[in-house]
Amino acid sequence: MNRRLLVAGLIGIAFAAAAYALMAPAPESTSRPNVAVAVELSPAERGSLVTRRRFAGNLEPAAEFQVAPKVGGQILEVLVDIGDSVARGDIVTRLDDAEFQQSVAQARAELAVAEARLQEAVSAANLATRRLDRIERLEARGVASASELDDASGEAQAQQATVAVTRAQRDQAEAALNSAEVRLGYTRVRADWPGEDETRLVGERMVDAGDTVAANTPLLSIVDIDQLRAVIEVPQSLYGGLAVGDPAQILPPGRPDSEALKARISRISPRFDPESRRTRVELIVDNQDRRLAAGMFVQVGLESRRVEDALIVPRAALVNRQGRQGVFTVAPDADSARFVAVEVALESDDRAALRGVESLDGPVVVLGQDQLTDGAAITRAGQAQRS
Incomplete structure (x- = not known):
């Protein structure tokens, strides 16, 4: 009986040893190779950075004339x-113009009649004036009576009045002819x-x-498209920061940002729509090359913030390590990356402006940075140059 118990105990000990051997962790390697991370680099640059808010707008001709x-x-x-x-x-x-030609011919004929009547009236007035002169001389010698002088004087005055009337009628007929000719010209x-x-x-x-x-x-619309007017509506939050003359960008659909056209604010409405709480802003864009057309839909970029004379890096270079934002830099003759904590002043598109940083030791890592730690070995896969 004791012998059986001894054999069973030995077997249990053997199984326990085997289980411990299987469950025990493998011994750690005494050395771990430091594998270099392949990275791409891009230089930092100093300049200005602008953020823009985009608005949908339409292009209108700078001037339009309706021919009627x-x-x-x-x-x-x-x-x-x-x-x-x-x-x-x-x-x-x-x-x-057939009807108008007829009106001109009629007005010309009426003017001719008025001219003839005026000439007749002038002749009659001249005769009356000569008769008055003769009666006055005869009356002075006592040959003609006072009544004859009165009759001659009245006749002369009447004829002068007739001349004035017929001259006015001639002027009226002449004006009618001019009017008919003007209407013919229309x-x-x-x-x-x-x-x-x-x-x-x-x-x-x-x-x-x-x-x-x-x-x-x-009949026709005649437009001036050497300059075009872009019309957008902006919210109250931007109104106070806008001014006539401010620069802007116009981007037609389907074109990359690099082909954005320069524009400037020309007019800002002082009134907001009570429903949309937006106001009308007009911008002028040069179109001498006729690349744009009236009626086009465009994107308009208005400046919302600007940073001057800042150190600018690609946004792809920004990383977070242990709660700190920074970039990895590589000195020109170094084979390792160094983490530099930075503070971002402004981000726009694919670039970021740094606050309080005058320079960096070298270019920044823009590819492979997710695998880096401070002091990690690197191998240069290429250095992208910014234009």
Whole structure:
């Protein structure tokens, strides 16, 4: 019995030893290789950094002129079409002028009648004046009576009055002719806009030949797109920081940020919409190269914050280590990275401006920094240069 107990105890001890051997941790290696981390570098640079808020807006022509006739009639010919260049004063549309030609002919005939009547009245007045002179001489010699002198004087005065009336009628007929000729000229509709620009483009055509239009009916839209006006609406929070002349950017859809166009604020409305609590802001953008067109949808970037003369690094270089924000720098002849704690003053797009940092020992790590610790060995995979 004792022998069986002894054998069972020995077997238990053997199993326990085997289990301990299986569960015991492996001995630690006496040395651990220091593997270099492949990194990419980018230099820090000194300059200014701007943050912008973007707003959706529409482009409008800087100036637009609606061509409309001053008289009604049937359109005989439209001489321009959309996209055509028009010089100030060019005839762009012709109306049927038969009726107006007839009015001119009638006014010219009435003027001729008035001229003839005036000449007749002047002749009669001259005769009356000569008769009065003769009666006055005869009356002075006692040959003519006082009553004859009175009659001659009255006749002369009456004839002078007739001359004045017929001269006024002649002037009236002449004015009627001038008016008829002016109205005839209105059948040749001109693009005559105010301003200094001598040429514009046809932006819209509203009529065709054969249409009958009333006076002041828009026929064509003539636009100036050498400069365009971008219109946006901004909230109250930005209103106090905006001023006429402030710089801005215009970015048409589908174009990268690098192709943003320079603009400036030209007008700021002093009134907010009571429902949206936004106000209208207009910006002017140069369009001499005609890359933009009126009616386009654009993104407008307005400056919200700016930092001048700051040390700027790529945002990708920023890391957090033990609750501190910083960057890893690499001295030009070093094979290890050093963690430098920094304070960020402003971030915009892919760059960050640092506060209170004059310089860094070398370029910053922009790829591979997630695997780095202070003093970690590195190998340079390439150094990206910023343009």
